[in-house]
Amino acid sequence: MSELQDTTGRTAVVTRKTGETEVDVRLGLDGSGRHAIDTGLPFLDHMLTQVAVHGLVDLAIRATGDVQIDPHHTLEDVALTLGQAVRQALGERKGIVRMASYEVPMDESLARVAIDFSGRPYCVFQAEWTLPMVGGIPNTLF
16 A cells, blocks of 8 residues: 555554455545545445545555455445544544535536534435446445
8 A cells, every 4th residue: 555655644544354355445634635546346446536536635445355246345344444544544533623514516416415523423325326236336235
């Protein structure tokens, strides 16, 4: 994960290894959008690249897993590892605004996000799917 070795500030390096996957995440919250992402799932790579570029965080993720069987383990373990990295990089959360919301209109869509860095994990995801898969990943995995 040498791609982002010089990342400074609020950073984290987290590795997760299971029977199905191995995931390495290097995160710099005070970055510029540099990224090196390879999960074996091109659509997931694309979406994580958007997080780095538009979130102005430096992000390197390398994941290997049993994607030839199903993308489930890789998707789940990348999400868990990235979440651990964010938690680690935030540290005591001093000096940050705890809650925020934002809306972004893009093409024929509207994305809304509301976030609370309280430290208690919870997610609500609402979407209307017109196809059973996005980028080769079953919608049910999101």
